Amino acid sequence: MFSTCVNGGVFLKVIIAEYAGFCSGVKRAVQLAEDSLEKQPIRSLGPLIHNSQEIARLQRLGIHSGDEEILSQTSEKGEAVLIRSHGVGPQIIAELKDRGWHVIDATCPYVKKAQKLAQEALKEGYQVIILGNKEHAEVKGLRAWTKDTAIVVASWEDLKDINLPPKVAVLAQTTEKEAKFNELVSYLQGILDEVKVLKTICTATQQRQKAAQELATKVDLMLIIGGRHSSNTNKLWQICKSLNVNSHLIEEVGEMNPEWLKNKEIIGITAGASTPAWIIKEVVMIIEENNEKEVGIIEEQIDVNSNDDLLELKSFNPGDVIKGKVVKINAEEVLVDIGGKSEGIIPLEELAYKRVDPKEIVSEGQEISVEVLNEDKDGNIVLSYKKAQIEELLDKLEQAKESGEIITAPVIEIVKGGILVDVGIRGFVPASQVDRNFVADLNQYLNQELRMKVLELDRSGRKAVLSQRAVLEEEYQKIKGEVWEQLKEGQVRQGKVMRIATFGAFVDIGGIDGLLHVSEMAWGHISNPAEVVAEGDEIEVIILKIDPIKQKISLSLKGLIKNPWENAIEKYPIGKIVTGRVVRVAPFGAFIEVEPGIDGLAHISQLSQNRVSNVEEVLSVGQTVEAKVIENDPVKKRLSLSLKEIATDIEKVEYENYLGKREESSGVTIGEILKEIGQKL
């Protein structure tokens, strides 16, 4: 990557070192932040980068950073917060989500891989040891993935006084030195039976230093761009100076001195990890502007005019999943352009789990994901397509699990205790996670598409546990808030009976469930709610009461029906003979329903002209009888009935009829007969 200027046959060549500037992890984080800005305002949890000019640029774009204060704040509008490339522990992500933040995870894939390995090692029962700086954000985050159980050491010597269990897993902060890590591994292998070595060191820093070192030997001026307090920039400067090449460290273009350029033929440029491409580009432009010679040719290996410039140069580590373009398909292998010096190779056995014609799987020109396996003896990068597919899928599921993203998958089988869904791997939805309410028959879901959240993911076992209920619950809570605002006591709403209990029914009135108590189902006596409603019934209900504190709503059906007591005085005047059904007997009398909602009481003393000691001698439940209204109090909702009076009235009429005949024959009046009876008494 170089630009060349010509003047009168004299070339001024500017060479930009490989791997100069942002590493891929930092570049990815900045890119994600800028992309997200298009949708919403964004803040980063901690500074995205240690470069004041880049920070100023990001702030101008609207990307601000915050730290602890974000963790203590609640985001009302679901603003976005970006997790920078260092990563954080799972608790912090969960806490941010709980507080309503939309989390964008820009954790560097290398760091992510280290987090995963540490977490898995803990699950497998290893004591995790991390080589690194315990105050560094990446190490704090890594340790959090081991539930804060990992031991952090700055070198193997820190372990001398620690009693270790027989089984340890060891990994390093991604920017640690390989040699230091190897020392630690050797020490552990010397004292323990089982040492699991997890390769987590990222080679970005080494590659940047190696490239700067190589370039410094070929140029007569080296410009090192980066922060004066940045250790990796200073290291680059040291390397260049140690090679006796004329070297200058500059933080920004304003520090460039045109004198440095005089009589130079080849100028090399490298940059620290926090230096964005646009600053490198500015330096190149200043060199061109301050070059009095005529510029003849500009030739670049890296396009400094592009945003995708320096960082598109690839380095490959085993286990990396990268994108590439299929350039050739042979009978035994597939060649893929992965942006390296030469094409990567997918051997046939790494294309699919069974032997197939490669053209059935990929086609020339197709962009695919591949996993880096190793380098063969000829220096070719060996790739696996099949592993990348499963890894890509597992990554997507893991991301969905962390972000709470909803995924859709078909139900393939109903099994004991739940449902199996096809999410690319075996997904299990426990019965309790199928719906917000209990589902008696899961077969209704067979072949249906479910929208679910990932609850658990077992990468090594390739299994996931999912929940449709979590999605429904979240939607329910959202709707609940909106519907809650609209509700008023006395309001009539359309509802659907969701569940029946012994004491009533739960009715969905537009996203919220209210209780329709059995006593509110009808004016008459209901012993079982199922007599009135069934699950799934669409009904109209009236809101009786809203309790916003307990979040409870009481509903009524009978409130929509006219109260029968309202005209009971006209319908049931004293003396009226009514027909009713015995609905209940008690030791003191029987309740007779004269219409739904009006039960009259026939007291035991009013059941017969004869003395009654047990109500059931005279009446039984379900029996239809005639009775006379002897009292009607609509205020107290009391209707007193008498069977005895009917019998007495009949006798009286019969007696009157009889006396009428006697009067006719003897001329004696009824009054005289009663008087006669009274005297006898």
Ligand code: SF4
């Ligand atoms: S792990 Fe490597 S690529 Fe990732 S942020 Fe750190 S230095 Fe950059």
